[in-house]
Amino acid sequence: MRAGRRVGGEPFVCVRADGPYAYDPDGRRYVDYVMAYGPLLFGHTPPFLRDLDALAARGVVYGSTTPDEIALAERIRLHVPSMEKLRFTTTGSEAVQSAVRVARAFTGRDAVLKFSGNYHGHFDLALQDAGASAETPHAERSGIPRAVVADLAVARYNDLDDVDRHLARTRGRLAAILVEPVCGNMGLVQTQPGFLEGLRERADATGALLIFDEIITWLRLGLGGAQARIRVTPDLTTVGKIMGGGFPIAAFGGRADVMATLAPDGPCFTGGTHAGMPFAVAMALRVLDHLEREPQLYREMDRCARMLADGIRTTVRELGLGYAVVQTESIVDFKFRAGPPTRSYDDQRRDDQRAYAAFYHAMRARGVLLPPSHNEVMFLSTAHGDEDVAFTADAIDGALRELREKGTI
Ligand SMILES: Cc1ncc(COP(=O)(O)O)c(C=O)c1O
Known part of the structure; x- marks a missing residue:
């Protein structure tokens, strides 16, 4: 790009x-109007970009949990109640990759259905037929293992008939339906009435989890994200970009029973040296303070x-x-x-x-x-x-x- x-x-x-x-x-x-591809909701020099020395003087990354990360998680849950439990990552790509892994671990299945023109980051599974700047029309020439693509169904956005055609192929194997509830990676594309409701029904009918990728939309479309407007509740949600006020932090979360699959309670591992680093967490708290106040x-x-x-x-x-x-x-x-x-x-x-x-x-x-x-x-x-x-x-x-x-x- x-x-x-x-x-x-x-x-x-x-x-x-x-x-x-x-x-x-x-x-x-x-x-x-690039605004760093989305994170800069307050422009390049937000009002809360001050006293950074004081933040840094507390140390920027500890490797242990902090009161602030718990406070931030609770604040996010207040605005996005479907994120009953959540975990921080450094980038949006990691958040989506982790959400997909949790969905697979929870369901015990491998297949994922996603949509062409949606972009979910730069990990293998997400790149097939992705929007934004991803140019990977040929998985095998792009470093994406064939086995990864074999477990993937890519449907047309806003087309439930196409979704059904793909579901017929993944019967009994589908772990997750992954979607941008409002898409910002093939231009701005709204979902047609009934599309997300249709995905919810199909996820329920097949036993798959519905994952909303709200990396762009959370805080861009309001404190409740796209899901508050559409009133469809996903099982898992990913957020990122704006939440760090320009600093790298993202999160994934959702149903408590699904998130319980994560280590240390469950067998599914995710981690990151800088995940939820105190400096970025402090910036995220400032972002929420600012938006709640104004x-x-x-x-x-x-x-x-x-x-x-x-x-x-x-x-x-x-x-x-x-x-x-x-x-x-x-x-x-x-x-x-x-x-x-x-x-x-x-x-x-x-x-x-x-x-x-x-x-x-x-x-x-x-x-x-x-x-x-x-x-x-x-x-x-x-x-x-x-x-x-x-x-x-x-x-x-x-x-x-x-x-x-x-x-x-
Ligand atoms: C909807 C969506 N999901 C995930 C990502 C990946 O986030 P990151 O670039 O922080 O890895 C992006 C990035 O543009 C995105 O637009």
Whole structure:
């Protein structure tokens, strides 16, 4: 992703950042919508990024449990009650990998059903047909063992008939259905009404566990994550990204009986030298303090994101492009394809990636930094204000008109 191959040209090099802005080595300022691919809900320099010396002076990693990690676990459970028990990891990849292992240990089964275009991290099983920047169409040439792929079913997102076709193959062997409840890794894709409910029913019917990967959505879509809005309860959930306020910490958790499979109570081992390190735990507590104290921040971000989406819609309409502009809370996205919003990776694969590459560079020339891949989305933060959004909407208007004049779109 950082090499920027999907859009070509020189990769963006960042030398410093503050608030909603990133700066290149020439000191040029960009309004940043990459936001480190999601964690920076408060921009680059959050208000709680202070007194770090005092935090560090307590020691940053102990190798033993701490009162703070228990307090953090309880705070998370308060907001996401389905995480009856949870365990910390350092990265989102580890959290999902661990959740899958627990599901396998609990069910005594191997097979996993996931969805094309969803991204769950960089471990073997997750990479097959993944979205985001994963480019692993051929498992055997990508270092993914054939045996791993043999236990995997990859279904079309938002398509319960396709799920059923795969379930027929994995009968009696399915340990887990793994899904992003709102997908942010093939652009922003909402689930169709009934899709997640359908997965819940199928998990119950087959004895498999339902795992929601909320690494992007928890805290992005509110303190309760996607599951609070959708009102479907998973057996296991993974969270990460925003929770550390920019520092690496993630977690997985869920039903107490399932989590009891974990060592030391049960036979399933997970671990990590830096997992739940006190420094990152302290930052996570600050993140929750801030969001609990300032609930209006979500309304503010939603308002700004709406303003941006409306601005893009106006240009798209004026140019007769027919692109669908989508927005959920602080996520904004549109693709270079006329017609309804993306429902699955099949739609996403029909985007005009060449147009996105030209758009990316036209925006960079105008002082706006977008992710260098059409699979990603624009993330706003509490640091993005009306002026930044108005500037960005103007830049998008100019960039799309330039592309139209050049015949790119
Ligand atoms: C939904 C989802 N799950 C898991 C991950 C992996 O998290 P990490 O990059 O922290 O390993 C990502 C990362 O982008 C993600 O978007």
